[in-house]
Amino acid sequence: MRTLNWMRRLLPRLAFVRKQQAWNPTRRALILAAGLASLLAGGTAQADDLTRSNGGSSKWAATWATSIQAAYVAPTTPQGAAVPGFDPQPDLSFALPNATVNGASNQTFRMIVKPDLWGHTIRVRFSNVFGTRPVTFSHAAVALQAFQANIARGTSVPLRFRGNTSVTIPAGQQVFSDPVALPFVSDADADRFAGRNLAISFAVDGATGPASYHGSAFTTSYISAPNSGDQVLAEDDIAFPYSTTSWFFVSEVDVLVPRDTLVVVAFGDSITDGTFSTLNGNDRWANVMARQLHKRLGAKVSVVNAGIGGNGVVALRTGQPATQRVARDVIGLSGANLVVWLEGINDLGGGQLTPPPIIAGYRQVVTSLRSAGLGVIGATITSSYVPNGQVPANSPLAAVSPTLAAQYGNAQTDAYRRTLNRFILNSGLFDATADFDAVTTDPATGTLLAPYVPNSEGSAGDYLHPNRAGYQAMGVAAANAVSGWLARSAVTAGAR
Numbered sequence: 001m002r003t004l005n006w007m008r009r010l011l012p013r014l015a016f017v018r019k020q021q022a023w024n025p026t027r028r029a030l031i032l033a034a035g036l037a038s039l040l041a042g043g044t045a046q047a048d049d050l051t052r053s054n055g056g057s058s059k060w061a062a063t064w065a066t067s068i069q070a071a072y073v074a075p076t077t078p079q080g081a082a083v084p085g086f087d088p089q090p091d092l093s094f095a096l097p098n099a100t101v102n103g104a105s106n107q108t109f110r111m112i113v114k115p116d117l118w119g120h121t122i123r124v125r126f127s128n129v130f131g132t133r134p135v136t137f138s139h140a141a142v143a144l145q146a147f148q149a150n151i152a153r154g155t156s157v158p159l160r161f162r163g164n165t166s167v168t169i170p171a172g173q174q175v176f177s178d179p180v181a182l183p184f185v186s187d188a189d190a191d192r193f194a195g196r197n198l199a200i201s202f203a204v205d206g207a208t209g210p211a212s213y214h215g216s217a218f219t220t221s222y223i224s225a226p227n228s229g230d231q232v233l234a235e236d237d238i239a240f241p242y243s244t245t246s247w248f249f250v251s252e253v254d255v256l257v258p259r260d261t262l263v264v265v266a267f268g269d270s271i272t273d274g275t276f277s278t279l280n281g282n283d284r285w286a287n288v289m290a291r292q293l294h295k296r297l298g299a300k301v302s303v304v305n306a307g308i309g310g311n312g313v314v315a316l317r318t319g320q321p322a323t324q325r326v327a328r329d330v331i332g333l334s335g336a337n338l339v340v341w342l343e344g345i346n347d348l349g350g351g352q353l354t355p356p357p358i359i360a361g362y363r364q365v366v367t368s369l370r371s372a373g374l375g376v377i378g379a380t381i382t383s384s385y386v387p388n389g390q391v392p393a394n395s396p397l398a399a400v401s402p403t404l405a406a407q408y409g410n411a412q413t414d415a416y417r418r419t420l421n422r423f424i425l426n427s428g429l430f431d432a433t434a435d436f437d438a439v440t441t442d443p444a445t446g447t448l449l450a451p452y453v454p455n456s457e458g459s460a461g462d463y464l465h466p467n468r469a470g471y472q473a474m475g476v477a478a479a480n481a482v483s484g485w486l487a488r489s490a491v492t493a494g495a496r
Helices: 002-018 023-041 049-055 187-193 285-300 320-331 345-349 355-371 396-400 400-407 410-428 435-441 467-494
Strands: 056-065 106-112 121-127 135-147 168-169 174-176 196-206 212-213 220-221 242-244 250-258 262-268 301-307 339-340 374-380 433-436
Touching: 023 400, 056 262, 056 301, 121 135, 121 168, 168 174, 187 285, 196 250, 250 301, 262 285, 262 320, 262 435, 262 467, 285 301, 285 467, 320 355, 339 467, 345 355, 345 400, 345 410, 355 374, 355 410, 374 410, 374 467, 396 400, 400 410, 435 467
Parallel strands: 262 301, 262 339, 339 374, 374 433
Antiparallel strands: 056 250, 106 196, 106 220, 121 174, 121 250, 135 168, 135 196, 220 242
């Protein structure tokens, strides 16, 4: 019935537009996206009084998200110093002393995130998924970031939780704030905030214990000194002497949008997470895909990122494997409709698996996504091959482990990667495919194209992670795959 109703809405739009002189691919994609999103909108959007009060014409849509991967563990050496260029994390031993046990203590976090869509009404999800004890946030607010830890004067808006200013989140749980109106944003002119960052500030009461976090944010956020108390309302950054390139305790920002808004989730490992992109540059392939889709679809699409560096399809590397985390990190995102999934190289290089168990994992995850009403675009795996099997000794990956680097760079891993790519392209498992391999690999050598190898943050390349230029090529390919999926889906529905 939902498909039939969507067809009835979509087909008159197509008939009308075909009569217009201004018919063009961009306009067509916008109409197809609106129709298709109407079909899928009910899959994961959370119903509440706000969405019901306007006759169901709106929904909550994830506008920023990150996948919480673990509880933060203090490194044995200053983080970043041991592996220059691989992880830009500052030394957090002063901001979070004894963090492995105590986490944070009576201090304030100011997490900086970039919403893909802005709107007048938002909510924030806080996470204690990997905590071992309840965590209390005594005060929280959102504001428009000015620069660094400074927030724009007069934009701070308090968050509440079932009407209360504080909330205690049990271990293993996540909690949404109440919806809040941003007085400085109206839905009519929300696009003027495109590219601006939201500052999410929250004070922790007592010691949090192990702190749930996302490791590689490639975005600078800020932390006040231990036992400095509630600094949530501080507008300048003097209260936040410490910086971090991780996101702590926050996992999602939702915005109230028209129900036909398409929500696309980029799902995968470090190449989706953005390793070798530029710090604060927002030039991961998912960011590039988002900008390309906004050119074509305007505000009718939101793109969020569910990548975790070191993650695997089935191999237990960093974070839970995709087969275990897909329900929380993808299906659980508000309003999600479509997934672009790139993963498998860590199962091969780090996990030393062969293709069959990885393919079984692909099938398991796709089945879960389809059961939840989401479409799935499979992306081919980019090359990690090095002709002599030895990643340059001065690369970040070799600094972590020369043996591990060789496992990614050898001919056997590359042969298995090609096997997986043939499956992704030809099996029919996925609704569509994005051929990242084709746009990033040098056919003469089998390695990443030379311009895509050097690390955008300044260290030697590792032949595994593309840089900013490589991510641009991938983002365009992903956007084209999404547009193609939209067009084919609409044509199929119209033929029924």
